[in-house]
Amino acid sequence: RAAHGHVEVVHGVSFSVGKGECVGLVGGSGSGKTTTGRCVTGLHSNASGSLLFEGHSMPFAVSSRSKADLSAMQIVFQNPDRSLNPKESIAQSIARAVRLTGLADRARVG
Structure with a gap:
């Protein structure tokens, strides 16, 4: 359990996707696949860390993303x-x- 009653669900995740590449997250039940995907696509805004997309920092909250960023990725x-x-x-x-x-x-x- 982390500070302030938060539970750390996924940690230490790092991956890179090149232009034109498609990535599939594979792992056992409960390993954090869905949470990771939801963080990257902005469907899980209660996250910490950093998310870089096309060289710029992208907010975790989908409501804070530009239209260009929203149309550039799809879960x-x-x-x-x-x-x-x-x-x-x-x-x-x-x-x-x-x-x-x-x-x-x-x-x-x-």
């Missing part, structure tokens, strides 16, 4: 019925998320 929540479907390629799984967010039209994505 794809796990859907147990469709995630890692052995009948689909990784490209098909990612294409579905891209279509749903409106980042590309069906003709471009497939």
Whole structure:
């Protein structure tokens, strides 16, 4: 337990994502995957530390982010019925998320 009644859930996380790369967080139940993803995408503002995006510091709170920053990243929540479907390629799984967010039209994505 940390000071002031806060509980440290995830600590010491550091990773880098290059332009055009896609990252998947993998780990056991309760390892902090969802919390980490929510912090990066601004859905969990009760965080500390630093978040750098394209060379600038980004606030944890989604309400404090610029429109450009908000449109630059997207979280794809796990859907147990469709995630890692052995009948689909990784490209098909990612294409579905891209279509749903409106980042590309069906003709471009497939």
